[in-house]
Amino acid sequence: MSSSVADDSGSIATTISRNTPGRSTEENVSSRAEQEERAVASGGEAPLTNAPIDGGREPVREGSKLFRVKTGIGVGQYRCLPEYSQEKQKKKKKRDFYKGFYNCDIPVAIVKTLIPIDSDPTKLQKEGKKKEKIKNARKESEREFRILKELEVHENFIRYFGREVDQKQEFVYLATELCLCSVEDLLDPALEKEISMKKEILDELQAKEILRQATRGLNYLHQNNFIHRNIKPNNFLIQEVNKTGGSSCRFVVKITDFRLTRKRDPSTKEFLSGSAASQGWEAPESRNQEKELSTKLDVFILGCFYHYVMIALSENGVNMTKPRHPFGDRELLRPENITNKNYSVYEGKLPFVPNSKNEGEKQVAKLITSMLKFNEDDRPTLQQVLENKYFKPTENYKIYDHVKTGLCVIFNQQKFEDPKEFREGSEMDRDMLMNTFQKLGFDIDVHENLDSFELKSEINNLAKRDFKDYGCLVVCLLSHGIENAIQCYDRRYVNTNELKYEFSLDNCPSLYGKPKIFIVQACQGSLSQSETGIVAPPANPASFFSKLIPAPVILYQHFTGGLESSPSTVQLKNKDVKHTYSTEQLKQMKISYYYPGRNPPLMDFITINATLPGFLCYRLNEGSFFIQSLCEALSQEYLDKIPDECTQHLEDLLRCVQVKINAYSEKFENNSNEEEKNCWQTMTWEVCLSKHIRFRKGVKKGN
Numbered sequence: 127m128s129s130s131v132a133d134d135s136g137s138i139a140t141t142i143s144r145n146t147p148g149r150s151t152e153e154n155v156s157s158r159a160e161q162e163e164r165a166v167a168s169g170g171e172a173p174l175t176n177a178p179i180d181g182g183r184e185p186v187r188e189g190s191k192l193f194r195v196k197t198g199i200g201v202g203q204y205r206c207l208p209e210y211s212q213e214k215q216k217k218k219k220k221r222d223f224y225k226g227f228y229n230c231d232i233p234v235a236i237v238k239t240l241i242p243i244d245s246d247p248t249k250l251q252k253e254g255k256k257k258e259k260i261k262n263a264r265k266e267s268e269r270e271f272r273i274l275k276e277l278e279v280h281e282n283f284i285r286y287f288g289r290e291v292d293q294k295q296e297f298v299y300l301a302t303e304l305c306l307c308s309v310e311d312l313l314d315p316a317l318e319k320e321i322s323m324k325k326e327i328l329d330e331l332q333a334k335e336i337l338r339q340a341t342r343g344l345n346y347l348h349q350n351n352f353i354h355r356n357i358k359p360n361n362f363l364i365q366e367v368n369k370t371g372g373s374s375c376r377f378v379v380k381i382t383d384f385r386l387t388r389k390r391d392p393s394t395k396e397f398l399s400g401s402a403a404s405q406g407w408e409a410p411e412s413r414n415q416e417k418e419l420s421t422k423l424d425v426f427i428l429g430c431f432y433h434y435v436m437i438a439l440s441e442n443g444v445n446m447t448k449p450r451h452p453f454g455d456r457e458l459l460r461p462e463n464i465t466n467k468n469y470s471v472y473e474g475k476l477p478f479v480p481n482s483k484n485e486g487e488k489q490v491a492k493l494i495t496s497m498l499k500f501n502e503d504d505r506p507t508l509q510q511v512l513e514n515k516y517f518k519p520t521e522n523y524k525i526y527d528h529v530k531t532g533l534c535v536i537f538n539q540q541k542f543e544d545p546k547e548f549r550e551g552s553e554m555d556r557d558m559l560m561n562t563f564q565k566l567g568f569d570i571d572v573h574e575n576l577d578s579f580e581l582k583s584e585i586n587n588l589a590k591r592d593f594k595d596y597g598c599l600v601v602c603l604l605s606h607g608i609e610n611a612i613q614c615y616d617r618r619y620v621n622t623n624e625l626k627y628e629f630s631l632d633n634c635p636s637l638y639g640k641p642k643i644f645i646v647q648a649c650q651g652s653l654s655q656s657e658t659g660i661v662a663p664p665a666n667p668a669s670f671f672s673k674l675i676p677a678p679v680i681l682y683q684h685f686t687g688g689l690e691s692s693p694s695t696v697q698l699k700n701k702d703v704k705h706t707y708s709t710e711q712l713k714q715m716k717i718s719y720y721y722p723g724r725n726p727p728l729m730d731f732i733t734i735n736a737t738l739p740g741f742l743c744y745r746l747n748e749g750s751f752f753i754q755s756l757c758e759a760l761s762q763e764y765l766d767k768i769p770d771e772c773t774q775h776l777e778d779l780l781r782c783v784q785v786k787i788n789a790y791s792e793k794f795e796n797n798s799n800e801e802e803k804n805c806w807q808t809m810t811w812e813v814c815l816s817k818h819i820r821f822r823k824g825v826k827k828g829n
Contacts, residue, residue: 183227186236186299187292194226194236225304228287234301271300273384277350281631281729282343284363284382305380306366309336310359313438327364327377333439334486336362336379337432338517338816343381344428345508348421356386357427358407359434367631367638390419403427406453406460410467410500422502425511429497433478436490442481449477452498467500489516519817522775523641523730525597531567531824532598535588536560539605541575542615552604554749555647559602562757565765567824568600578618582625589628593636598819599629600643604753607648609739622646626731637730641819643776644733647753651740655806732819734780734811744790744805751807755786764821775818780811 183193226236274286285303292299307321318324331339340362347354361383366376386403390396396419402408409426411417433452437445449455452471453463463469474495480487493514499505506514525531536559540552560570573584585601593599603622605612611619622644631638736752737743744751759782763773774782791806 183230186226186238187290187297190290190299191229191288192226192234192236192290192299192301193228193230194224226301228301232287233304234287235304237300237302239298239300240296270384270387271298273352273387274300274302277346277352280343280346281367281378282339282380283346284380302382303365303380305363306377307364308360309340309362309364309379309435312364313359313435323366328439330377331364331379333435333490334517336435337490338512339379340381340431341428341508341512343379344424345512347381347387348424348508351390351392352384353388353390353419353421354381354384354386354424355388355412355427356383356403356407357424357431358403358405359431362431367635388419390421398423402461406451406457406464407431408461408464409502410465411502413461413465417502420502421507422505425497425505425508426499426502428508428511429494429505432490432494432497433476436478436487436494440478440481440487441484442479442487444479445477448479452476452478452494471498472500486516489514519815522818522820523598525641525819526567526822526824528597529595530569530597532563532569532596532600533571533593534559534563534568534600534602535571535573536602537573537576537581537584537604539575539603539612539614542606542613543617547606547613547617549604549606549745551745551747551749554747555604555745555753558749558753558757559645562760562765563600564827565823566760566821567826568598569829575615577616578614578620581614581620585625585628589634591634591636593634593640596637596640598641598643599637600645601625602645602647604647604750607646607650609650612646612648622733626733629731631729640730641815641817642731643819644731645753645756646733647736647743647745647750649742650735650737651742653741655741655808729814730816731814732776732811734809736807736809738808738810741808742805743807751787751790751805752783752809755783755790758786759783760821765823773820773822775820777811777813777815777818780809784809 183195186192186194222238224236224238226234228234271289274284277283284305287301287303289301290299291297306323306327307317311317311321312324312327321327343362344354344357361381363380363382365378365380367378386401388396388399398411398413398415398417398419402412407427407430409423411423430452434450437448437450451460453460453469463471476491476494476498478491478494480491482488493511493516496504496506497511511517536556538552538556540549542548556572560572564570573581576584588601603612603625605614607613608619610623611621613619626642626644628634629637629642734756736750748754759779763779763782767773787807787809794805
């Protein structure tokens with residue numbers, strides 16, 4: 127038997143491929159014939175030539191997959207709007223921006239960069255400083271390309287399509303998703319008429335959401351050990367992600383331009399290069415080569431960006447006359463002001479004046495002040511910024527404002543190929559979930575005893591549904607389990623995180639901006655807890671058995687006592703996989719230490735697990751500790767209370783669920799049966815929500 131934790135076909139590689147259709151690696155003219163042969167040999171089509179096509183498009187070079195629109199060259203750092211004239215672009219010589227198409231039909235933004243490729247050492251030596259410029263230009267281009275390829279799976283990160291090199295003309299063409307405008311364009315009063323959707327964008331995003339999403343995109347870089355160093359308003363783009371009108375989240379903010387971005391190794395000391403971004407968007411230490419490379423540099427510059435946005439969108443009219451940049455709007459003077467530790471900003475005197483009646487503006491002013499500290503050690507991390515009170519949800523998801531409250535889908539895995547693995551009492555959990563969510567107004571869909579292929583197929587079909595009329599999705603998974611995976615009828619495992627990824631923005635846009643709740647009743651290991659908090663080994667080692675599973679060899683244990691204990695943690699034996707599988711195979715199997723995590727953080731999700739990673743959870747004939755406690759708490763809070771009475775949001779309610787689980791555990795603590803004595807259980811939940819979830823009794827029961 128093979129394990130889908132190791133070789134599940136619905137892997138992240140598939141997700142990435144789907145997120146980036148037609149991804150191409152670096153291409154050049156000399157290898158074009160070889161690429162065409164490979165494409166034809168694999169049953170595909172040869173790359174398009176430079177023949178004229180309809181719609182005023184032309185290939186950027188001979189044999190290119192990238193086509194630019196003849197009319198409508200971009201302007202500024204990123205203004206891919208066709209109505210802008212070419213005259214506004216004359217200042218930009220090294221980088222041009224075009225509206226175009228990838229593979230003739232996918233709208234993209236094409237960045238054309240001059241990269242001199244002259245390798246004649248005599249000529250380069252004669253030109254002196256130009257040699258260093260050529261070297262830096264190449265380095266910046268390669269750096270941006272590498273980062274785009276590696277990290278473009280986050281919703282606040284620009285999406286990459288392809289890169290091509292023109293050896294003859296010495297240009298590099300980089301294709302990314304086509305956005306509406308940059309934040310700089312959006313907030314520029316002179317461009318109000320040119321950006322036709324400006325009102326809709328600002329009505330939805332407002333200042334807080336622009337800042338939050340910009341911070342999430344930058345934090346994603348930091349989590350992957352990259353420092354951006356070039357943060358400014360024209361490097362944050364606005365993208366329309368949902369044109370159907372079925373979601374409240376129509377626009378998102380994307381971070382871009384990684385030419386100055388540097389990789390940071392946390393285990394070693396790395397120092398700054400002394401270079402800084404243009405236009406005075408820098409930190410006090412940016413030009414100090416004796417300073418270590420730190421994420422706090424980005425925090426400072428992001429604080430300047432916060433100030434820029436708040437000045438533009440403040441409700442306080444006095445800010446109309448204030449400089450947008452906290453260190454002045456005169457670019458040449460900014461570096462001097464930033465490095466002056468006696469400058470007024472460092473004394474807490476921001477040009478931005480919050481509206482005294484607006485609590486949010488007062489909070490963000492304090493946050494900006496904390497980010498703009500001269501000493502980098504005094505600045506918060508981006509994670510601390512995101513956890514600031516300013517970004518805490520202040521409103522609820524509008525679950526009950528839709529035609530239908532929501533859909534609750536229950537996967538009850540009670541029977542398996544091995545009859546000994548039958549999950550007694552699971553039908554009680556299923557019925558309790560059905561009854562509770564029906565009363566909350568949810569429609570119910572139940573699936574029983576699916577094999578791994580059927581389960582993944584049902585999830586895939588569910589993600590393809592149109593949820594325009596629904597306000598929420600709940601998915602309940604009841605089965606045996608190992609860490610982050612559940613067992614199916616055929617005894618194969620399916621990774622629960624991968625099931626969640628099926629409901630990402632790209633796969634299921636009609637659920638974007640709506641809460642998606644995953645409830646997982648399954649063990650995540652074989653460890654148990656005692657009342658003193660000490661982790662105890664399995665109570666009866668004789669009741670355990672082991673199986674060696676090929677490809678790769680996996681050891682799991684199965685507890686056969688009276689209480690439920692599912693297959694436990696997967697343990698990969700390095701000696702068995704080290705010389706047997708290629709790196710690519712290990713990537714496909716998602717062996718984490720060979721394949722660094724590239725899973726995108728998904729928005730508007732909450733995952734509620736019955737137990738901690740590595741630990742058991744318990745079930746009786748009357749149902750599991752976790753599901754019975756959860757449904758009891760939901761009923762008491764949302765169904766038994768008087769209408770309009772103040773209720774807790776779901777995250778606070780989950781703490782009450784743990785108290786109920788503890789009550790179950792206490793019943794068994796004095797049990798003489800050692801196998802059933804240490805049955806303490808700690809539930810856990812993972813939250814990625816922008817608002818609060820509050821249920822109420824449905825106007826009518828769901829179907």
